[in-house]
Amino acid sequence: MPRAPRKAYWALATILAVVAAPPAYPESLPPPAGRVILTVSGALSRTNDEAGARFDRAMLEALPQHTLLTETPWTDGITRFEGPLARNVLAAVGASGESVRASAINDYAVNIPLADFEQYDVIVALTRDGAPMRVRDKGPLWIIYPWSDHPQLRSEVHHSRSIWQLKALHVE
Amino acid sequence: MKPRFIRLAYAALGAGILISAVGVYGVVSGMREAAYRAQSEFRDNIVWFAAQFNGELAALTDALHDHVTGVQPDSQATVERFDVFWSRLDSAREGALGRSFLRLPGAAETVADAAATLREFESTVLALPNATSDEVGRFVGALRALKPRLNELTLAALASRNVDVAAEHRAQREGATRLTVLLLGMLVLGTSLVALLLLERAKVAALGRTLAMRVAERTADLAESEDRYRTLVTHAPEAIVVLDAEQGKFIEANENAARLFGVSRERVLECGPGDFSPPLQPDGRASAELVAERVAAALAGEVPIFEWLHQNVSGERIPCEIRLVRLPAAGRSLVRGSITDISVRKRHELELARHRERLEELVEERTRELETAQRDLLRAERLAAIGQLTGTVSHELRNPLATIHTSSVVLAKRLGDQDPSVVRIAERITRNVERCVGIIQDLLDYTRVRDLELRRVDFDAWLRATVADIEVPDAVTVNCDPRSGARVLIDPERLRQVMVNLIDNAALSMIEAPGAEGPLRIDITAATDGERLRLRVADSGPGIAEERRESVFEPLYSTRAFGVGLGLPLVRQIVEQHGGRVELEPAAGHGAAFVVWLALAPAEVAPQTASRSGGTTPA
Numbered sequence: 001m002p003r004a005p006r007k008a009y010w011a012l013a014t015i016l017a018v019v020a021a022p023p024a025y026p027e028s029l030p031p032p033a034g035r036v037i038l039t040v041s042g043a044l045s046r047t048n049d050e051a052g053a054r055f056d057r058a059m060l061e062a063l064p065q066h067t068l069l070t071e072t073p074w075t076d077g078i079t080r081f082e083g084p085l086a087r088n089v090l091a092a093v094g095a096s097g098e099s100v101r102a103s104a105i106n107d108y109a110v111n112i113p114l115a116d117f118e119q120y121d122v123i124v125a126l127t128r129d130g131a132p133m134r135v136r137d138k139g140p141l142w143i144i145y146p147w148s149d150h151p152q153l154r155s156e157v158h159h160s161r162s163i164w165q166l167k168a169l170h171v172e
Numbered sequence: 173m174k175p176r177f178i179r180l181a182y183a184a185l186g187a188g189i190l191i192s193a194v195g196v197y198g199v200v201s202g203m204r205e206a207a208y209r210a211q212s213e214f215r216d217n218i219v220w221f222a223a224q225f226n227g228e229l230a231a232l233t234d235a236l237h238d239h240v241t242g243v244q245p246d247s248q249a250t251v252e253r254f255d256v257f258w259s260r261l262d263s264a265r266e267g268a269l270g271r272s273f274l275r276l277p278g279a280a281e282t283v284a285d286a287a288a289t290l291r292e293f294e295s296t297v298l299a300l301p302n303a304t305s306d307e308v309g310r311f312v313g314a315l316r317a318l319k320p321r322l323n324e325l326t327l328a329a330l331a332s333r334n335v336d337v338a339a340e341h342r343a344q345r346e347g348a349t350r351l352t353v354l355l356l357g358m359l360v361l362g363t364s365l366v367a368l369l370l371l372e373r374a375k376v377a378a379l380g381r382t383l384a385m386r387v388a389e390r391t392a393d394l395a396e397s398e399d400r401y402r403t404l405v406t407h408a409p410e411a412i413v414v415l416d417a418e419q420g421k422f423i424e425a426n427e428n429a430a431r432l433f434g435v436s437r438e439r440v441l442e443c444g445p446g447d448f449s450p451p452l453q454p455d456g457r458a459s460a461e462l463v464a465e466r467v468a469a470a471l472a473g474e475v476p477i478f479e480w481l482h483q484n485v486s487g488e489r490i491p492c493e494i495r496l497v498r499l500p501a502a503g504r505s506l507v508r509g510s511i512t513d514i515s516v517r518k519r520h521e522l523e524l525a526r527h528r529e530r531l532e533e534l535v536e537e538r539t540r541e542l543e544t545a546q547r548d549l550l551r552a553e554r555l556a557a558i559g560q561l562t563g564t565v566s567h568e569l570r571n572p573l574a575t576i577h578t579s580s581v582v583l584a585k586r587l588g589d590q591d592p593s594v595v596r597i598a599e600r601i602t603r604n605v606e607r608c609v610g611i612i613q614d615l616l617d618y619t620r621v622r623d624l625e626l627r628r629v630d631f632d633a634w635l636r637a638t639v640a641d642i643e644v645p646d647a648v649t650v651n652c653d654p655r656s657g658a659r660v661l662i663d664p665e666r667l668r669q670v671m672v673n674l675i676d677n678a679a680l681s682m683i684e685a686p687g688a689e690g691p692l693r694i695d696i697t698a699a700t701d702g703e704r705l706r707l708r709v710a711d712s713g714p715g716i717a718e719e720r721r722e723s724v725f726e727p728l729y730s731t732r733a734f735g736v737g738l739g740l741p742l743v744r745q746i747v748e749q750h751g752g753r754v755e756l757e758p759a760a761g762h763g764a765a766f767v768v769w770l771a772l773a774p775a776e777v778a779p780q781t782a783s784r785s786g787g788t789t790p791a
Contacts, residue, residue, distance in 0.1 A: 073217070074267040106228055106256040135255030136262065156217070165256060 029093065032056035037140045038089075038124075042171030045094025053093040057126070057140070063088050066123050070148040073159055074138075081125035081144045087117040089124055095171040102143065105135060105165040112143070112161045114171075120153065121146055124166065138164035185362055192358055196351055221273050222326040225260055229286075229322060232257045233315045239300060239308045247300040254290070254297045261287045276328045282321045289314045410512045413440070417467050417505035420444040432492075432513060434484035445509075450483045470496035470507045479514070491518045554727060559619030566612040573612075577605045617669065618727065618738045624663035624749060628773055631660045631705060635698060638668050639675070647692050648679045654698035658705045661773045666746045671709075673739040674766055678711035681764065685714045705772055708757075710765035721756055743768075 029048035034056035041052035048054055063084035071078060090100070095114075103109040116122055125142045126132060133139025142164040145153045235250040264270045264283045274280050293311040296303045405412050405424070411432040414424035422429075425440040433440060433448045449459040469476045475497050482490045493514050499506040584598035632654040639652040675694060682692040693712045698705060716724060727741040747754045747768050757765040 072267065073269045074263050076267060105252050106224070106260075107231065108224070135252055136258040138259050138263070159217075165259070 029053050030059070032059060034058060038166065039168045040089070040093045040095065040171065041168065042100075043095060043097045044171060045096070047093065055089075057132075060084055060089070060124065060126060060141075063092060065126075066121060068121070068123055068125075068144055068146050070144065070146055072144070072147065072162070078148070080129050081123060081127070081142070082130075083123045083126040083141070083144075085117070086122045086124050086143065087114075090114070090117065090169075090171065093171075097171040099172055101170040101172060102161075102163045102166055103168045103170075104163050105167050108163060108165075110161055110163055116145075116158075116161065120150060135165060141166040185365060189358070189362065192355070196355065200347075200351070217269050218272055218276070218329045219326065221264075221269065222276075222322065222329045225264075226319070226322050226326060228253070228257045228260050229315060229319060233312055233319075236297075236308050236312045236315070239303070240305050240312060242305075245301060250300055251297055254294075257286075258290055261290065273329075276325055278321070278328070279325055282318065282325060285321075286318050289318065408510075410510050413509045413511070414499060415445065415467065415507045415509060417471060417507055420446075423506070429511065432482065432484065432490065432511060434486055434488075448482050448484065450481060450489060453481055466494075466496055467507050470498050471505055473498060480511075482511070491515050551727065555619060558615070558727065562612070562615040562619050566616050569612055570609065573605050573609055577602055577609075580605065614738050614742060618742045618745060621745065621749065622666075624666060626661045626663055628659055628661050629664060631656055631658045631662075631698060634662075634664060634667075635671070635696070635707075638664075638671050639696060642672055642675050644675060644679050644694070645683055648682060648694060649691060650675065650694045650696065652696040654696070654707075656698040656700050656705050658698075658700050659773045660705060660770055662750060662770070667750070670743050670746050670768065673743050674709045674768075677739050677766075678709060678713065678764070681716075682711055682713035700772065701769075703772060704752075705770045707768040707770065708765055709768075710757075710763055712763045715759055715762060715764045716756065718759065721759075724756060725754070 029046050031048045032054050036054045037057055038055040038060065039051060039053070040055070044052055046053065060083070065082055066085050068081045069078050070081070097114060099111050099113045101109060101111050123144050125144045126140070128137065128139075128142075133142065143162050143166060145158050145162055147153050147158075232250075232253040235246070235253045239245040239247075239250065261283055264273050264279070274283065289311075293307070293314070296307045296311055300308075406426050408426060408428065411429035412424070412426045413422045413429050415421070416423050421444050422441055425437050427437065430437040430440050433443075435443075445463045446460050449463070451459060453459055453462055466476050466478065475495065477493065477495045480492045480494045482492050484490060491514050493512045495510045497508050497510075499508050580598045580601040584595045584602075588595040588598070635654045636652055639650060642650075644650055675696075678694045679692070691712070695710045696708070698707045700706070725740050725744045727738055743766075744754050747770070750770055752768060752770040754766060754768045757767055
């Protein structure tokens with residue numbers, strides 16, 4: 001599981017900041033070079049496969065990274081999660097719809113309204129406390145809500161949307 | 173004031189009840205919500221957590237089973253299932269949710285056993301697809317053994333949820349009970365508050381009535397007290413004024429004050445102390461200055477009492493005694509003056525002083541009299557002693573002396589023809605015997621006070637005849653020139669003795685004086701002085717020394733070689749027996765002069781007083 005040097009996405013973040021405009025995505029996503037860890041399907045405008053958009057770790061790390069410091073019901077104390085904003089992942093595939101059905105390696109699935117991603121800085125976490133997450137650590141991907149910044153999110157509904165061991169998103 | 177307060181209290185009470193109701197509603201709904209949330213979270217998390225546990229275990233078991241049976245085994249998927257179950261076990265040991273799960277009975281042991289199993293067969297799973305079927309089969313067996321335990325956990329979660337719900341209900345009931353108690357308490361509180369308020373209101377009303385009554389009583393008392401005070405002041409025996417020290421004017425004055433100053437009360441109130449005082453007080457100080465001083469002392473808290481000279485409107489000065497005292501008055505400097513007219517007292521004091529002086533004089537006079545009496549007594553005692561002695565001695569001496577006298581006369585007759593010197597000797601004996609007899613006579617005369625045989629005589633004629641009969645030494649000239657023209661009531665024989673003694677005394681004092689030269693004169697004069705006759709016997713001798721003047725009339729006091737010192741005392745005795753007085757004139761140059769004062773004969777008083785110049789009246 002190669003990990004892009006931190007410098008790279010810092011450079012990317014700098015470029016994005018300079019351009020100060022939504023990233024202009026090419027018509028089609030480049031195909032994944034490594035092992036696919038996330039598959040996005042449904043109403044998409046940009047894909048790289050028949051099934052939809054397939055992402056390896058590097059593709060997700062190439063997106064602007066966001067850091068969240070928060071408590072969760074499943075961890076002790078403040079935990080630092082890093083990863084692309086969920087809305088940016090969906091933007092990268094040109095998703096359009098009302099909600100997304102997220103499913104996990106452990107067969108758990110939950111519907112998330114896209115409004116959640118617009119309203120809050122929800123991330124698709126790639127690392128926990130600076131380390132990539134294995135399946136044993138509820139990885140490789142985990143949808144994290146900013147609970148510490150928004151106490152109103154501390155509800156069972158939002159807890160249930162915080163899906164770990166994420167593997168697929170279906171835009172509806 | 174009162175109804176507003178009550179309204180306010182009721183409003184506060186209403187607001188309190190409203191707030192309590194809202195609070196109670198909040199508490200109830202909050203409790204319900206909390207109960208609901210606790211319940212739902214428990215269900216959605218713990219029960220669901222247990223279910224997930226079961227599901228994930230089943231998925232792993234199924235995947236492994238594929239490897240055992242060889243029906244489409246997917247090694248990668250199996251490893252994923254293994255990792256998923258591993259992560260589930262981990263999440264039971266981390267976070268609040270995991271801890272809630274572990275509290276289920278037997279959960280900790282089950283989780284620990286499951287973790288041990290996973291660790292035991294981790295190498296087997298990682299070796300897939302090359303792991304032996306036996307090994308995988310053993311793993312499947314171990315996992316299947318965990319399944320009933322996880323089912324139990326799920327059931328326990330459900331059961332504990334029920335327990336929890338029951339506890340929740342109990343808590344709710346307790347909460348409701350507590351709330352009821354709270355409400356009841358508040359109700360009681362509110363009721364008592366209202367009751368208290370009503371009571372207070374009643375009390376305030378009663379208090380108000382009592383207060384009004386007290387005020388009325390006090391007002392009446394005050395009015396009475398003021399009346400009493402006015403009566404006291406108005407009819408006080410002294411003059412009373414109240415002075416406003418800042419304005420320098422009287423603001424109160426009673427009738428006596430007006431009477432004292434001689435003006436109306438209204439007029440007094442237009443004036444100050446200076447208007448009724450002379451410019452200067454008897455001690456010479458300015459009245460204005462003194463007033464300021466005394467008033468300042470009174471304002472400082474002293475009670476000055478002093479004498480003061482007032483001056484009424486007609487200029488009459490009245491000695492007074494004034495007492496000043498500060499009057500309590502907020503913001504004003506008031507001094508009460510109580511003025512007493514002490515002119516009567518002053519007069520009495522003067523009279524008393526005069527009486528005292530007179531009394532002192534009287535005492536002095538009496539003392540003098542007493543001293544004289546004492547002296548007389550002393551003399552009388554002395555005379556009594558002399559008298560006793562001379563009475564005996566003289567009597568015993570007289571007979572022998574008479575014999576000697578007769579014998580010497582006979583001797584002179586018989587031998588005188590033969591020897592003329594015998595006659596001279598006999599005569600000397602006779603003379604001396606006579607002298608002795610004379611002394612004895614003197615002593616007897618002095619000690620035996622005899623009654624006077626008074627006769628009315630023409631004093632001047634009597635004096636001339638008497639003096640002419642008295643023998644004096646040849647060297648002495650007697651010049652008798654009486655011009656009193658008075659008639660007196662005297663014992664001529666006794667008074668003759670006075671003249672003899674005075675002339676003898678004068679003559680002897682001149683002759684015996686050392687170095688006596690020149691003419692030796694005795695001047696005798698007599699004149700009337702008022703109701704008395706003044707007889708003066710003066711000599712030209714050396715006079716009497718100052719220290720001896722006091723004692724010349726004392727008996728047995730003599731400076732002479734002869735005589736027993738009874739001459740002058742006898743003079744005094746006889747003169748005093750006549751009601752007269754004898755004195756020694758104050759020394760003036762040479763000589764001594766004795767003056768005898770005698771009373772004029774009563775019938776002669778009136779005509780004689782007219783001619784007081786004396787000496788011109790013909791005898």
